[in-house]
Every structure is written in structure tokens, then in C-alpha cells.
Amino acid sequence: MITEEELRKNYEDVLNNIKAHAQKVGRDYSDIKLVAVTKTHPIELLNLAVKIGIRTFGENYAQELRDKAKALEGVDIEWHFIGRIQTNKVKYIVPVAKMIHSVYRFEELEEIDKGAKKVGKIQDILLEVNVSGEETKAGLQPEQVKDFLVSATRFTNVKIVGLMTMAPYVEPENARPYFRKLRILRDELKVDFPDIVELSMGMTNDYTVAVEEGSTIVRIGTALFGERKKLK
Template sequence: MSFITENLKNITENIKKHSNSVNRNYNDILLIAVSKTFPVEYIKELYEFGIKNFGENKAQELRKKAEELKDYDIKWHFIGRIQTNKIKYIVPISEYIHSVFREKEIVEIDKIAKKHSKIQKILIEINVSGEETKGGIEPNELNELLKQAEKYENVKVVGLMTMAPYTNDENEIKKVFLGLKELRDKYVKDYPDLRELSMGMSNDYLIAIESGSTMLRIGSLIFGKRNYNIGG
């Protein structure tokens, strides 16, 4: 068993234990292995261990890996900042696009999805923490964007996504995650497809589980330290 498989085994066990401790069903939480910058051999190893959901944040790297792994039944998640001119590469491959927060992105996603006869599942990124360096709309802008998204037949908004602030203050992190859950709970009555909560990464996934996350985006805890000089 390699270090990657060992890491995955430990994390999976942690997710199960923590889910039980906060009265959540482990099966309601999807683990997305964030494979950005890591080679396809790592992805193949996790796939054989049962992981089918992988996250990438650059369109070119996503295309390259998807082509190399075309014989594998992988569900790809695009989690990076979106460039509208790269959407034509992202939509044909991605099961979910997590980082949508502008109507012009939705327009382009809808256009490309139509060409490929698919309904593209997206999550709207919310900047709950209010940090200027983070992407996403402000919470009070969600209602308007959900209304706009309804106009596009080939796009389905299935949830919300956020990133917690880089801090050791667990209360601050939990406040952000609970803020996203409150938003989802507020709008899910009018938008019943709005079920997913994509929140929680390697440093805060246990807090995310407590706060209602349905999608955990975990990379370095599984794969180790990243080399940002590779990929594209």
C-alpha cells in the first residue's frame, strides 16, 4: 500500500468517525480528491481504491488528464477560477463546475452545454467571509443570480460553494461554513435542486462535516505537498 492509499484510508476513516459523532450519514458526504498538479498515476491508484470523483482547477490540465484517463469512469469536478474563453474545454468533461459566480459564465456554460446535449450541473460560489482575495458573490446577491440562472435550460444549479478564511480560529471557519448552510436552507424551498454544499478542504474538512458539507475538496492530505511548477 503506497502513502497515497494509506492517506486516503486514514481520511476516509476520519470522515466516517466524525460523521457519526455529529449524527450525520457518511454516505451523504462526497469526497472529491483534488488532483491538481499531480500525475495521472496517482489518480489511477485512488481509482482502483474506489475513488471516482476528482477535482481540477485549470482547464488545460483537466483536458490532458481526462484524455489520458478516458477509459476510466471518473466524475470530474472543476473547482478553479473560471476564464470564460476556457469554458468550451471545461463543460464537455466536467460533471460539476463548483466556482460559478457571474451570469456571463452561466451564459457561456449554457451555450457550450447545448452543443454537447448535456445539462451542466453547477454550484454558485459565495464569498461568505467577505475577503477581497476570494472569488464569489456576496450572500445578498444569491437570489438575483438564482433567478438569472433559471433562464438557461442547459444549466442546473445544484448547490453552493465557499472557501473558509486562512486562519487557525475554528470558530471563524465554522461561522463561514454555517453561513453557507443557512443560505442553502433559505433558498432550497424555492430551488429544490439546490442541495449540495461544497465546503471543506484538507485543513478544515472536519469543521465542514459538522457544518453540513456534502462535498469535501481534499488534496494535499491525500497526495502530499504540491509542486506548482507543473500542470497547466
């Protein structure tokens, strides 16, 4: 496992990169949230991350999110769920997640709304948009988002607060058009849907470009923690 000293340096490097690239385009870097992606990493690593000041964590698996949240109960942490959503596992996500990043099916929205009602909360969610058009990627097509938002207004316990995407794994500069496309879509939607403000885009490979293109949330794993443990 990574040492405290190594993690602290990685964290400082990432924050400095966010700051530099935000300033390059005249943005306030404090508007950008860093979500530390800890999927498959042990609780000991999360404790280390908390010790050096990281407070927002992203998990990809519902049961892992539930278990880690239980293990770290009482610690001041904001949890984000960033993985594929299985409707039968929404019950593990909603009670602990401040934000769910990866919604693109109506069944997911219905289950999240039901779960949020049960625990008495309004659940913040982001809609996943497939801006690259890759068949291997999930998400709504950009032209589907507006109709989805209109239909979603009937749900009382979910609040759609922004959009999320995953760019193709290419050279960072080549990811720029995809991030720009999502930002333009967000800006267009905001006219009729003023709650749509967040842009979750950018990972270890391309977050500096995403910041330049308007990302408000970056999801960083490898740049902080090194290569993650592979699931058996």
C-alpha cells in the same frame, strides 16, 4: 511521488475522519462526497488513486482537466472543475465535468449554457459564495445569491444544484461560522429553489469542521497526496 501504500493509508484516514465527524452530528457519512484534488499532479498519481478506489477527481485548470480526462478516457471517473473559470476555456470544461464548483459571474453561466447545449447535456453547477467577505476571495455576496438564481432560470442547459465556498485559512474551529453561514443560506434558498442541495465546503485544513456543519462535498488534496508540485 507518494507510494501506493502511503496513498491507501491517507485515503483511509480521510474517510475515517469524514465518518467520525459525520456521526458526531448524527449525519450519514455516505451523503458526503470526497473530491480528490489532483491539480498539477501527474497522470501516474491519478492511476494510483484509481487503483485504490478513488473515483472522483477535482481539477483547477481547464486544459489540465481536458488533458487528464483524455488520458484516462474509458476509466470510470467523475470529474469536477473547482478552479477559476475563464470564459474562453469553458469549451474544455463542459464536455467532461460532471460538476463545476466555482460559478459566480453571469458571463460564466452564459458560456457554460452555450457549451452544454453544444454537447447535449445539462451541466450541474454550484454557485461560489464569498461568506467571509474577504476582498481577495471570489464569489457572490450572500445577499446577491437569490437574485442571481432568479435571473439564471432563463438558462435551459445549466442546473444550479448547490453552493460552494472557501473559508479563510484559519484554525479549523474558527472556520465553523463561515460554513454554518453557507448552510443556513442553502436552507433558506431551498424553500424557493428545491434543487439547491449541495454544499461544497471544506479542504484539507478544515474538512472535519465542514462535515459537522453540513458539507456534502469536501475537496481534499494535500491530506491525500502530500504537498503538490509547484507550477514553474
